[in-house]
Amino acid sequence: MSLPNKHYGELKDSYLFFNIAQKVKKYQTEHPDKKMYRLGIGDVSLPLCDAVIKALHKGVDDQANKDSFHGYMPECGAPFLREKIAEYYNKRGIDITAEEAFVSSGASDELGDIIDMFDRNTSVLIMEPAYPAYVDANVMAGKKIYHLPTSSDEGFLPTPKSAEKEGIKADVIYICSPNNPTGAVYTKAGLKEWVDYANTNGSVILFDAAYEAFIEDDSLPKSIFEIEGARTCAIEICSLSKTAGFTGTRLGYTVIPKTLERDGMNFNAMWVRNRTTKTNGVSYIIQVGGAAVFTDEGQKQIHENINIYKNNAKVIMEALDAVGIWYCGGKNAPYVWMKCPDGMGSWEFFDYLLENIQVIGTPGEGFGKCGEGYFRFSSFGSPEDTKEAAERIKNLLKK
Amino acid sequence: MSLPNKHYGELKDSYLFFNIAQKVKKYQTEHPDKKMYRLGIGDVSLPLCDAVIKALHKGVDDQANKDSFHGYMPECGAPFLREKIAEYYNKRGIDITAEEAFVSSGASDELGDIIDMFDRNTSVLIMEPAYPAYVDANVMAGKKIYHLPTSSDEGFLPTPKSAEKEGIKADVIYICSPNNPTGAVYTKAGLKEWVDYANTNGSVILFDAAYEAFIEDDSLPKSIFEIEGARTCAIEICSLSKTAGFTGTRLGYTVIPKTLERDGMNFNAMWVRNRTTKTNGVSYIIQVGGAAVFTDEGQKQIHENINIYKNNAKVIMEALDAVGIWYCGGKNAPYVWMKCPDGMGSWEFFDYLLENIQVIGTPGEGFGKCGEGYFRFSSFGSPEDTKEAAERIKNLLKK
Numbered sequence: 002m003s004l005p006n007k008h009y010g011e012l013k014d015s016y017l018f019f020n021i022a023q024k025v026k027k028y029q030t031e032h033p034d035k036k037m038y039r040l041g042i043g044d045v046s047l048p049l050c051d052a053v054i055k056a057l058h059k060g061v062d063d064q065a066n067k068d069s070f071h072g073y074m075p076e077c078g079a080p081f082l083r084e085k086i087a088e089y090y091n092k093r094g095i096d097i098t099a100e101e102a103f104v105s106s107g108a109s110d111e112l113g114d115i116i117d118m119f120d121r122n123t124s125v126l127i128m129e130p131a132y133p134a135y136v137d138a139n140v141m142a143g144k145k146i147y148h149l150p151t152s153s154d155e156g157f158l159p160t161p162k163s164a165e166k167e168g169i170k171a172d173v174i175y176i177c178s179p180n181n182p183t184g185a186v187y188t189k190a191g192l193k194e195w196v197d198y199a200n201t202n203g204s205v206i207l208f209d210a211a212y213e214a215f216i217e218d219d220s221l222p223k224s225i226f227e228i229e230g231a232r233t234c235a236i237e238i239c240s241l242s243k244t245a246g247f248t249g250t251r252l253g254y255t256v257i258p259k260t261l262e263r264d265g266m267n268f269n270a271m272w273v274r275n276r277t278t279k280t281n282g283v284s285y286i287i288q289v290g291g292a293a294v295f296t297d298e299g300q301k302q303i304h305e306n307i308n309i310y311k312n313n314a315k316v317i318m319e320a321l322d323a324v325g326i327w328y329c330g331g332k333n334a335p336y337v338w339m340k341c342p343d344g345m346g347s348w349e350f351f352d353y354l355l356e357n358i359q360v361i362g363t364p365g366e367g368f369g370k371c372g373e374g375y376f377r378f379s380s381f382g383s384p385e386d387t388k389e390a391a392e393r394i395k396n397l398l399k400k
Numbered sequence: 401m402s403l404p405n406k407h408y409g410e411l412k413d414s415y416l417f418f419n420i421a422q423k424v425k426k427y428q429t430e431h432p433d434k435k436m437y438r439l440g441i442g443d444v445s446l447p448l449c450d451a452v453i454k455a456l457h458k459g460v461d462d463q464a465n466k467d468s469f470h471g472y473m474p475e476c477g478a479p480f481l482r483e484k485i486a487e488y489y490n491k492r493g494i495d496i497t498a499e500e501a502f503v504s505s506g507a508s509d510e511l512g513d514i515i516d517m518f519d520r521n522t523s524v525l526i527m528e529p530a531y532p533a534y535v536d537a538n539v540m541a542g543k544k545i546y547h548l549p550t551s552s553d554e555g556f557l558p559t560p561k562s563a564e565k566e567g568i569k570a571d572v573i574y575i576c577s578p579n580n581p582t583g584a585v586y587t588k589a590g591l592k593e594w595v596d597y598a599n600t601n602g603s604v605i606l607f608d609a610a611y612e613a614f615i616e617d618d619s620l621p622k623s624i625f626e627i628e629g630a631r632t633c634a635i636e637i638c639s640l641s642k643t644a645g646f647t648g649t650r651l652g653y654t655v656i657p658k659t660l661e662r663d664g665m666n667f668n669a670m671w672v673r674n675r676t677t678k679t680n681g682v683s684y685i686i687q688v689g690g691a692a693v694f695t696d697e698g699q700k701q702i703h704e705n706i707n708i709y710k711n712n713a714k715v716i717m718e719a720l721d722a723v724g725i726w727y728c729g730g731k732n733a734p735y736v737w738m739k740c741p742d743g744m745g746s747w748e749f750f751d752y753l754l755e756n757i758q759v760i761g762t763p764g765e766g767f768g769k770c771g772e773g774y775f776r777f778s779s780f781g782s783p784e785d786t787k788e789a790a791e792r793i794k795n796l797l798k799k
Contacts, residue, residue, distance in 0.1 A: 004571050004604060005665040006519050009673060044471035049463045057460040057685065064649060065453040071648035072443035106505060106679075113678025114513075117540065120405050121520060137677040141516065172403050205403060242680075249470035250463060251683040266404040274408060278536040279512025280505070281641075284650040286456065287683055 008143040015133055017367035021351070028355055038390035040317070040378045041361045043181070045246045047309065050302035052293045053245060060289030074282030077273055078104025078254070082288045085295035086254050095226045097256055103272060104283050104291075105253040108211045108240035113138050114279075115207065115236065115255070118271050119173055126171035128159050129369030130182050132209070135175050147171050150371035153340065157183040157329055158191055161198035174204050176225070179212040182368045182377040183338040184330015186221050192228045199234035203263060206235040214244040214307055216333040224256075232258040236268065243335060243381075245294045245303045252283065252291040310335050313387040314380035320391035324398040337378040338365070342398055350376050358393035407542040414532055416766035420750070427754055437789035439716070439777045440760045442580070444645045446708065449701035451692045452644060459688030473681030476672055477503025477653070481687045484694035485653050494625045496655055502671060503682050503690075504652040507610045507639035512537050513678075514606065514635065514654070517670050518572055525570035527558050528768030529581050531608070534574050546570050549770035552739065556582040556728055557590055560597035573603050575624070578611040581767045581776040582737040583729015585620050591627045598633035602662060605634040613643040613706055615732040623655075631657040635667065642734060642780075644693045644702045651682065651690040709734050712786040713779035719790035723797040736777040737764070741797055749775050757792035 021041060029037065049057075063069040077083070083099040090097040105111040116138055124145035127135050139146050147169040151159040157180065164171075176195060178187040187195075199206050206225065213223040225231045237256040241247035261268040276282075293299045314331040321328050321339055328339040341350040347364030354360045365375030380387070420440060428436065448456075462468040476482070482498040489496040504510040515537055523544035526534050538545050546568040550558040556579065563570075575594060577586040586594075598605050605624065612622040624630045636655040640646035660667040675681075692698045713730040720727050720738055727738040740749040746763030753759045764774030779786070 004519060004522055004602065004662040005667070005670060006517050007663075007665075009517070009670045010665065012673060012677075046466070046469075046471070048466050048469040051464075054460060054464040057463070058457060061453060061456040061460060064448045064456070065450075067445070067447050070445075070447040070645075072445070072645075073647045074650075106683075109680045110678065118405055118408070120403060121542070123403055134677050141674070141677065143520070203403065246469075246471075248472045248680065249684040251473075251680065263403040264406075266406075266409065268404070271404060271408045274411060275540070278411075278533050278540065279509065281508045281647065281650065283505075284683060284686055285648040286685065 006141065008141050012137055012140050015137075015367075017133070017364070021361070021363070024352070024355065025361060035359050038358075038360045038382075038386050038393070040382055040387065040390055041363045042381055043379055044248050045243060045381050046383060047246055047306045049246050049250065049290075050299065050306065052296060052299040052302050053290050056293035057286060057290040060286035063289070064286060071285040074285055074288070076276040076280050076282045078102070078283065079285065079288045082292045085292050089295050090224065090226065090256070093223070093227075095224055097226060097258075101256055101258055101269060103255045103257065103276065104288060105255055106251045106283055107242060107247070107253040108209060108238050109134060111238050111253055111255050112207070112209070114275070115238070115272075116142050116144070117275060118268060119205075123172035124170075125173040125175065126164060126169055127175050130157075130365060130372035130375070131175070131369055132177060132181050133368065148369070150369070152371060153327065153329070157185040157338065158187055160191070161194050164198075170202060172204055174199060174206045175209065176206055177209040177211070178222075179215055179330070179334035180336075181212065182336055182363065182365065182372070184334035184336040185338070186216060186333045188220070189222050189228060192222055192225060193230075196225070196228045196230045196234055200230050204234065205261070205263065205268070206231075208235050208237045210237050210239045212243055212334055213239065214303070215311065215335050217311070218333055221333055226256065226258070232260045234261070236261065241291055241294055244307070245299070246306060247291070250287060250290065252287050309384060310380045313382060313384060316387050316391045317378050317380065317394075320395040323395050324400070326398065331380070335380045337380070339376050339378065341374050341376050344374070347373055347376055354394070354397075358390075358397050360390045360393055405540065407540050411536055411539050414536075414766075416532070416763070420760070420762070423751070423754060424760060434758050437757075437759045437781075437785045437792070439781055439786065439789055440762045441778055441780055443647050444642060444780050445782060446645055446705045448645050448649065448689075449698065449705060451695060451698040451701050452689050455692035456685060456689040459685035462688070463685060470684040473684055473687065475675040475679050475681045477501070477682065478684065478687045481691045484691050488694050489623065489625065489655070492622070492626075494623055496625060496657075500655055500657055500668060502654045502656065502675065503687060504654055505650045505682055506641060506646070506652040507608060507637050508533060510637050510652055510654050511606070511608070513674070514637070514671075515541050515543070516674060517667060518543075518604075522571035523569075524572040524574065525563060525568055526574050529556075529764060529771035529774070530574070530768055531576060531580050532767065547768065549768070551770060552726060552728070556584040556737065557586055559590070560593050563597075569601060571603055573598060573605045574608065575605055576608040576610070577621075578614055578729070578733035579735075580611065581735055581762065581764065581771070583733035583735040584737070585615060585732045587619070588621050588627060591621055591624060592629075595624070595627045595629045595633055599629050603633065604660070604662065604667070605630075607634050607636045609636050609638045611642055611733055612638065613702070614710065614734050616710070617732055620732055625655065625657070631659045633660065635660065640690055640693055643706070644698075645705060646690070649686060649689065651686050708783060709779045712781060712783060715786050715790045716777050716779065716793075719794040722794050723799070725797065730779070734779045736779070738775050738777065740773050740775050743773070746772055746775060753793070753796075757789075757796050759789045759792055
């Protein structure tokens with residue numbers, strides 16, 4: 002009898018953000034007069050927009066009165082919100098119904114839970130560098146994990162050919178586009194290759210679209226369901242965290258087409274069963290707030306905030322352009338992924354920026370081995386700090 | 401390659417509440433002039449109390465301003481709330497630290513998630529009649545399930561001796577006290593037997609304390625951690641759903657002592673790892689609202705609501721007493737579990753009440769086979785309807 006899930010013992014401890022915090026703390030103690038410029042953070046800094054705040058207050062007021070009070074919510078999401086999400090897709094010409102849109106507490110929660118629908122012996126493909134939780138959640142589930150490393154040669158956007166070259170044939174394929182940490186975005190043709198590959202092999206794609214709202218180039222796909230064939234091989238996981246500043250307010254959604262089946266089992270029906278057994282739905286108040294994001298007023302206001310972040314990214318990119326450094330991302334994503342100069346390692350460059358110009362970023366190595374020699378800047382800081390940081394980067398790195 | 405989790409195919413469809421809804425709908429269509437008295441519902445009907453509403457509005461306001469805005473929350477819960485929860489235990493003389501109290505989105509969500517910490521080959525013991533999700537979540541995980549039926553002979557409170565008599569030796573033991581659906585509550589001595597049994601056999605108890613706030617008899621344990629030895633064998637899952645009317649607002653908490661270990665693995669540390677990998681914490685706004693429940697003002701207000709529900713239970717019990725019907729629960733629980741009169745079956749009695757006096761309850765059979773011949777009334781309806789329903793029950797069943 003072995004009672005605890007032994008796979009927890011196989012997890013590697015992640016010291017990435019802990020190490021960053023320690024290094025920054027040490028530096029600050031030794032240099033109490035220096036101001037720090039934080040471009041490492043993956044969290045938003047702007048408050049929720051007015052439309053959402055008003056809706057949240059209304060949600061709270063509803064819970065104060067007997068006639069408007071809401072008890073248990075439908076487990077798969079409030080119909081008023083599921084319909085708004087479906088509309089959001091329909092407006093872009095994507096055929097999704099309200100019953101295919103599930104409300105969640107956020108993408109990270111959903112990415113952890115959704116693994117439950119797959120057989121314990123399924124294998125997963127994770128393209129690296131990657132969001133560390135993809136790997137950890139699958140280690141905990143005891144899944145066979147194939148790591149597919151990528152590089153600047155393919156613009157950090159691996160193709161099924163790379164997987165085949167490595168001899169990988171996985172049941173579940175994680176794709177994050179726009180990507181965290183690289184900011185790289187698949188074209189429609191690039192995604193089509195993965196959709197065809199999944200349909201041919203009977204794989205299922207878990208498509209993380211958390212940064213879709215940052216895409217400004219209309220030719221790039223914001224949803225995998227823009228790709229023909231995706232309705233028979235993909236699940237899309239999305240979040241209002243970065244789209245509308247909900248990192249601490251918590252709301253997301255997941256699209257599971259009714260046409261997604263494997264071995265005679267229907268994933269939409271399985272997820273309904275999962276939610277009705279394992280949850281009692283998401284807070285009514287938060288769902289009312291979330292629905293406001295999808296109104297015309299809400300969309301206008303959240304894009305004002307997104308534009309502030311996108312302008313931060315532009316400021317960082319201009320600095321890197323000025324000193325001739327290779328990077329990807331930034332244009333259609335909140336992250337800029339740069340090659341460290343002069344062959345420096347990720348941590349070496351981290352120390353170099355901290356000690357010389359007090360700018361804090363994230364060493365690429367923290368997202369997987371192939372991230373070594375790269376560095377991530379986030380655009381979620383304040384415009385003032387980002388401007389000053391960019392100026393300092395430019396002055397430090399110019400030859 | 402079998403991609404979907406095949407255990408989903410082993411789930412039995414639950415028609416309990418669907419069948420109830422169908423029968424009620426049919427009756428109403430045929431008798432449009434009749435008013436229905438709903439004592440079946442397990443959901444609360446009173447709005448959130450003032451202290452909570454004020455706090456929720458403050459939480460929303462905080463998210464509207466840059467200086468008070470909260471991004472990502474600590475995954476295991478906001479320190480301000482974890483401390484309040486620990487205090488709630490400490491005031492009752494129970495030694496729990498803030499780091500042992502985890503914030504959740506509610507008990508049902510947590511009961512689904514927490515199974516992840518146990519090895520796939522663990523077995524579970526479920527005392528029946530039971531909350532159906534206990535069984536379903538374990539079917540989905542492919543666990544070996546031992547059903548331990550109980551009866552009025554032991555007051556619907558089975559002992560380890562019953563388990564031994566049935567030859568059951570399980571790794572994980574579910575205990576719900578006050579019980580849903582029976583309303584039965586373990587004494588300290590009764591719980592101590594299970595704690596000793598778990599410590600002797602190396603089992604872990606999952607203690608569902610969702611109805612603890614309804615206990616008025618001070619000699620009965622509200623927490624398993626009132627029992628000596630529980631810190632080395634138990635996890636307690638609690639909820640504000642019934643305590644403070646949070647069924648649609650969503651908040652709960654889970655206590656995992658740092659002293660709970662099996663096979664060299666520490667469950668508190670495992671749950672920290674689970675939460676940090678698979679969630680980004682609970683909504684800041686809801687946690688601010690939840691913290692207000694634990695203030696003096698909040699406690700006073702929620703107990704005013706609980707007393708309204710408890711008075712409903714009293715009214716139902718008085719009616720059953722008047723006609724000499726056996727029941728348990730009601731006094732320290734929001735549910736009254738009665739024996740159907742004249743040897744009627746659960747569904748037969750359901751139809752009898754619906755057709756004769758338009759009172760709706762829940763057939764005991766829906767909570768497991770041994771619930772056949774029993775019937776559950778809930779005290780969460782309105783006082784007016786409960787009074788009228790009780791009067792009708794009394795008149796119908798008096799000889």
